[in-house]
Amino acid sequence: MKDRINLNEKLGQFSRHWSPHTVGEFNGHDLMVVKVQGEFNWHSHADSDDLFLVLRGELFIRLRDREVRLKPGELFVVARGVEHQPYALQETHLLLIEPSGTPNTGNAATAAPRTLI
């Protein structure tokens, strides 16, 4: 983490959806960028809040009792233990922050591998 991190430059280095890429570390957390489109699985993280900041596009997060809609410059924190399902109708770019090692699916068996760029 020696230098500035340009989020768009990092997002330009991959195209796969729902594949978080770690661009930095911060207090035991991974700073990740991800491109999403379509639906992710319902999941929760027992031990960590989940931070989503929209950089481009539009993100929807279904919760069991409502739905949150996020545009660029908007963020949402899913509290630990809360089930959620993110989805996007168009390609959407996000900054995610989670404790290093948190499985993105809520399940280590199905989680994306940690990928540093």
Add this chain to the structure above:
Amino acid sequence: MKDRINLNEKLGQFSRHWSPHTVGEFNGHDLMVVKVQGEFNWHSHADSDDLFLVLRGELFIRLRDREVRLKPGELFVVARGVEHQPYALQETHLLLIEPSGTPNTGNAATAAPRTLI
């Protein structure tokens, strides 16, 4: 932290420089927006990394051995214990993330009070 947080809406609620406003909480950290212009003091945080994400304008961070320049969409993590001096030539808007209670000046005696919006 019940709903989405629009960073620009939050930034529209105050005008004072170098006065971080807490807009949310995440894993024991405060999510803060701040408007800066001019020079801040040299300081460090012994126990925490310091995350800066530029939302508008341009931020410079002097380190003892070099200087970092950040534009919108760029972030930088000052590692714990590293002395730094942020400054901005024009009004610049930032997202900051620090453990709740971290003094913004590195010194509880001179720190801005915690202000939630």
